[in-house]
Amino acid sequence: MLDDFLVRAALAGLGVALAAAPLGCFVVWRRMAYFGDATSHAALLGVALALATDLPILAGVLLVALTMALIVSALSERHVSTDALLGVLAHAGLAFGLVAISLVPGQRVDLSAYLFGDILAVSPLDILVIWGGAALVALLLILRWQAMLTATLNPDLATASGGNPRREQLILTIALAITVAVAIKVVGALLIAAMLIIPAAAARPFARSPESMAVCAVAMGALSVFAGLYASFAYDTPTGPSIVSAAALLFAISTGLSPMVRGK
Amino acid sequence: MSLIETRGLCLGYGNDVVLRDVTFSIDRGEIVTIVGPNGSGKSSLLRAVIGALQPVSGSVTRAKGLRIGYVPQQLHIDATLPLTVRRFLNLPHRQKASDIAVALTRAGVPELADAQMAQLSGGQFQRVLLARALLGRPDILILDEATQGLDQPGSASFYRQIEEVRRELGVAVLMVSHDLHVVMAASDRVLCLNGHICCEGSPEVVADAPEYRALFGTGTQGTLALYRHDHDHAHDHDHGHTH
Incomplete structure (x- = not known):
């Protein structure tokens, strides 16, 4: 039985996987896991801002996520050791977001929709926005692929061969904010970072090149979406967390298989 | 004409000056x-x-059209990034296969094109970096x-x-x-x-x-x-x- 809302949910999830998986590869390669956390948790603050000012949720989230991503990006450029700082920002973003939403006057908000996503309630318009954002992110990554890879290896190396690593970092930052903004409806602020990192990590053992890793990560993400939706439908579990659980299982399986894949 | 010339170069990070008044060519x-x-x-x-690195004061002048082959101090490639030597040498610009073969030979590692970067020894790694620097036909x-x-x-x-x-x-x-x-x-x-x-x-x-x-x-x-x-x-x- 192909329920309409399931088809819409699958389409929304695929859109998110399309953007998050290849972007997640860069997050993993550049060791920016906390960067993803900080940015996506700050999205809650964006929700609060939108509710308080009657902005569309998407605009509020995009604005705050972008601000947070730029702050984190600037900080990580200045300090060598940012691990603790990023941890502070990631959790502070979450805490302030929750507090801010509770302070918005006049409405009782369904918090769990923003924390864990509400993929079964996506509208056709939501799907359009998600695919629009995903297409934009994919386009940015494809256009800047070579330059971003070089900058990921070593910023000075990129500069010496005529590149501009700061620009690439900025583009990644913008792509991350867009992804967070369109993914919050699907997996929620708490689990967006998981959709970035887990499919990429699960793809690693099967890849011999950066490109094949990105493609494989998209496949892993898509598979997680289908498996999570199915589990959610069959066992009545929350959908966003089910999708992330499926991704984590895929990661465990692919890591277990990796000695065989590598022929060692 | 010098390839590179600095005049009264002063370098620093934030308020810390690490180098002052360097003039050389x-x-x-x-x-x-x-x-x-x-x-x-x-x-x-x-x-x-x-x-x-932008100078605090002073100047760096590079000859027009100068091609630089840069070999960095250390290049840490994260183990999560799958990358063959050949793919690495194609960054950021695609190179001809024959040019890559020549550069690897010049750097003393002609056999490494299909090896994974993560599996190279220290000496092999530096030679691959050298090969990459040579690919740009540097001055x-x-x-x-x-x-x-x-x-x-x-x-x-x-x-x-x-x-x-x-x-x-x-x-x-x-x-x-x-x-x-x-x-x-x-x-x-x-x-x-x-x-x-x-x-x-x-x-x-x-x-x-x-x-x-x-x-x-x-x-x-x-x-x-x-x-x-x-x-x-x-x-x-x-x-x-x-x-």
Whole structure:
């Protein structure tokens, strides 16, 4: 039985996987896991801002996520050791977001929709926005692929061969904010970072090149979406967390298989 | 016309000035080595020369259309990034397969094109970096402590490779190094830094300069002793020095 809302949910999830998986590869390669956390948790603050000012949720989230991503990006450029700082920002973003939403006057908000996503309630318009954002992110990554890879290896190396690593970092930052903004409806602020990192990590053992890793990560993400939706439908579990659980299982399986894949 | 020229160059990060008043130039085909203790501004100078660090004051002038082959101090490739040597050499610009083969051969590692970067030994890795620097048909090679982490035979053999490349291609070489005895012998000129240029000149002149000795001792350090030992045998020590 192909329920309409399931088809819409699958389409929304695929859109998110399309953007998050290849972007997640860069997050993993550049060791920016906390960067993803900080940015996506700050999205809650964006929700609060939108509710308080009657902005569309998407605009509020995009604005705050972008601000947070730029702050984190600037900080990580200045300090060598940012691990603790990023941890502070990631959790502070979450805490302030929750507090801010509770302070918005006049409405009782369904918090769990923003924390864990509400993929079964996506509208056709939501799907359009998600695919629009995903297409934009994919386009940015494809256009800047070579330059971003070089900058990921070593910023000075990129500069010496005529590149501009700061620009690439900025583009990644913008792509991350867009992804967070369109993914919050699907997996929620708490689990967006998981959709970035887990499919990429699960793809690693099967890849011999950066490109094949990105493609494989998209496949892993898509598979997680289908498996999570199915589990959610069959066992009545929350959908966003089910999708992330499926991704984590895929990661465990692919890591277990990796000695065989590598022929060692 | 020099390939690269700096005038009154002053470098720093935030409020910390690490290097001041550096005026130097390097010509076509020259080998110039920069020595100095940790934190003396060696790497900062190289970063300014390649354009990765904006000067606080002073200027860096690069010859028009100058092609730089840069070999960074260390390049950590995360284990999560699958990358063959061939793919690496195609960054950021796609290269012809034949050019890649030539560059790898020049760098002394013709067999490595399909190896994964993560599985290379230290010496192989540095040679692949050298191959990448050569692919751009550089006028000048810039090496930032390129033999860090290699053992002594490993770094000696790496520098022989650099000298061979210079002989074949006539490129200039600007390098930072800790391997004083190996490097200084091969250099046309040595620049000794410690927040500013302490002394400069031919390897012989620098090794005998009091500023240099104050920084590196006068033979108590193993490496320097080795260098001076060779040096004492090659030259009559009682003439021709300007201190």
